[in-house]
Amino acid sequence: MTSKIEKEDLSRRNFVFGSIAAAGLTVAPGVMLYQTANARDLSKPVSSKVRWGMLIDTTKDVDWNKCVEACVKEHGLGNEEHSRADQRTQYIRVVDVKNKTTGYSMSLPVMCQHCEKPPCVDVCPTGASMKREDGIVLVDRHRCIGCRYCMMACPYKARSFVHETLTDQKTTTPRGKGCVESCNMCVNRVDNGQLPACVEVSEGAIVFGDLNDPESDISRLLAKHGGKQIRADLKLNPGVQYQGI
Amino acid sequence: MWLQLNINFSFSSLLKGSLQKLPLSVAGLALMASFTTVNAEVEQDELGPRIEIPESSGKSCVLPEDEIRRKHPDMLKHDRILTLREGVRAKADGNNLDGSLKQCINCHAIKDDNDQYVRIDNDKHFCVSCHKYAAVTIDCFQCHRDIPEGSSNFHALSGHKNTDFSSVTPGSYGLTVKDMANIAPEVSSDDK
Ligand code: SF4
Ligand code: SF4
Numbered sequence: 001m002t003s004k005i006e007k008e009d010l011s012r013r014n015f016v017f018g019s020i021a022a023a024g025l026t027v028a029p030g031v032m033l034y035q036t037a038n039a040r041d042l043s044k045p046v047s048s049k050v051r052w053g054m055l056i057d058t059t060k061d062v063d064w065n066k067c068v069e070a071c072v073k074e075h076g077l078g079n080e081e082h083s084r085a086d087q088r089t090q091y092i093r094v095v096d097v098k099n100k101t102t103g104y105s106m107s108l109p110v111m112c113q114h115c116e117k118p119p120c121v122d123v124c125p126t127g128a129s130m131k132r133e134d135g136i137v138l139v140d141r142h143r144c145i146g147c148r149y150c151m152m153a154c155p156y157k158a159r160s161f162v163h164e165t166l167t168d169q170k171t172t173t174p175r176g177k178g179c180v181e182s183c184n185m186c187v188n189r190v191d192n193g194q195l196p197a198c199v200e201v202s203e204g205a206i207v208f209g210d211l212n213d214p215e216s217d218i219s220r221l222l223a224k225h226g227g228k229q230i231r232a233d234l235k236l237n238p239g240v241q242y243q244g245i
Numbered sequence: 246m247w248l249q250l251n252i253n254f255s256f257s258s259l260l261k262g263s264l265q266k267l268p269l270s271v272a273g274l275a276l277m278a279s280f281t282t283v284n285a286e287v288e289q290d291e292l293g294p295r296i297e298i299p300e301s302s303g304k305s306c307v308l309p310e311d312e313i314r315r316k317h318p319d320m321l322k323h324d325r326i327l328t329l330r331e332g333v334r335a336k337a338d339g340n341n342l343d344g345s346l347k348q349c350i351n352c353h354a355i356k357d358d359n360d361q362y363v364r365i366d367n368d369k370h371f372c373v374s375c376h377k378y379a380a381v382t383i384d385c386f387q388c389h390r391d392i393p394e395g396s397s398n399f400h401a402l403s404g405h406k407n408t409d410f411s412s413v414t415p416g417s418y419g420l421t422v423k424d425m426a427n428i429a430p431e432v433s434s435d436d437k
Binding site: 042043044045046130132133134138140141142165166167168169170171174175176177178179187191 | 325327329330331332333334335347350364387388389390393394
């Protein structure tokens with residue numbers, strides 16, 4: 001099924017990256033820690049004390065397509081039969097960018113950036129597009145009317161629309177025709193104390209953790225090396241940050 | 246054409262006078278149907294498509310049968326808000342069986358003669374068997390999975406994890422149109 005998840009071509013996507021600076025920061029290998037695992041009382045609502053985030057080190061020599069594959073497998077994506085390739089759902093995709101002047105090129109995985117101030121939530125007429133207290137942005141498909149307003153509003157083109165009747169969904173990721181969907185930061189896994197699927201296969205290149213906890217790996221890495229947000233100028237404060245872009 | 250109604254319930258508690266607690270939709274339909282039943286020669290009690298409502302584990306559900314029948318739509322709606330929007334994954338009272346659709350499916354999935362789980366397009370599917378009879382369209386399974394993900398893949402929080410499902414024995418009980426017509430409709434909703 002992964003073959004259906006096409007790499008996005010440069011021209012469509014490079015508007016996101018006005019310029020690329022190759023900072024070349026490296027994070028200590030093997031960091032894939034999740035201190036707060038199971039710490040949460042599952043009978044209580046999530047709280048805004050936690051804010052989940054991801055730090056993606058694009059300088060690592062990782063095949064990002066592995067992350068796409070893991071995502072597809074985790075959420076049972078790619079089961080559309082009639083949709084065109086560009087209509088099929090993508091939660092995460094690999095974007096190739098090239099600086100035309102220097103010829104420097106690189107790849108990076110882009111998923112929903114889990115904005116602190118998500119425009120997709122602002123525009124949703126039904127309250128379907130929502131941000132959980134812990135910063136994970138989701139579509140409540142019970143309320144989604146499929147207007148696709150959020151798809152227009154998202155500056156990262158993170159969202160997809162399901163065009164056809166689906167069967168054999170994963171129990172953990174209900175999804176169906178007429179609803180918009182996007183990366184949910186593997187909320188099913190996170191609530192279980194597991195790492196998101198893409199993080200797990202990233203060989204340490206993606207660090208997941210609590211941005212609000214200064215002692216978490218992600219916070220310490222960010223404090224030490226810094227991180228970059230895509231289109232930081234929009235001031236949406238995404239929870240997904242990058243190194244090496 | 247005459248409408249024939251004879252529901253075949255497997256829950257023996259219905260015998261004990263809990264009929265008045267059946268869901269409104271079923272009761273309402275039965276009420277309507279009782280007016281349209283015009284064939285005089287046939288005993289009403291003998292009429293009708295019979296739905297076999299299969300039992301699950303034989304162990305307890307989240308609520309007693311009469312309550313779950315009435316309240317399950319509200320429970321599902323309540324829990325979907327709690328779980329999806331607020332991130333609650335278990336019930337606060339320590340009783341981990343909750344109103345999650347996944348849990349319903351895991352316990353109530355029905356297998357056909359070939360030992361395959363029947364899907365939502367099959368009248369034997371637990372949810373379909375009643376809802377089709379009551380002419381209630383269920384949209385849940387446009388998104389939700391209609392069968393368990395694997396026989397051992399129970400809800401992480403399931404209290405049924407150690408249940409021996411091989412000992413499941415379906416039973417049946419006949420419920421007539423007259424019975425149904427006597428059920429007073431009650432309306433409840435958490436839409437506030
Ligand atoms: S990246 Fe797009 S879909 Fe994700 S929170 Fe931001 S605006 Fe919404
Ligand atoms: S498509 Fe759904 S989630 Fe997106 S704005 Fe419309 S109703 Fe909201």
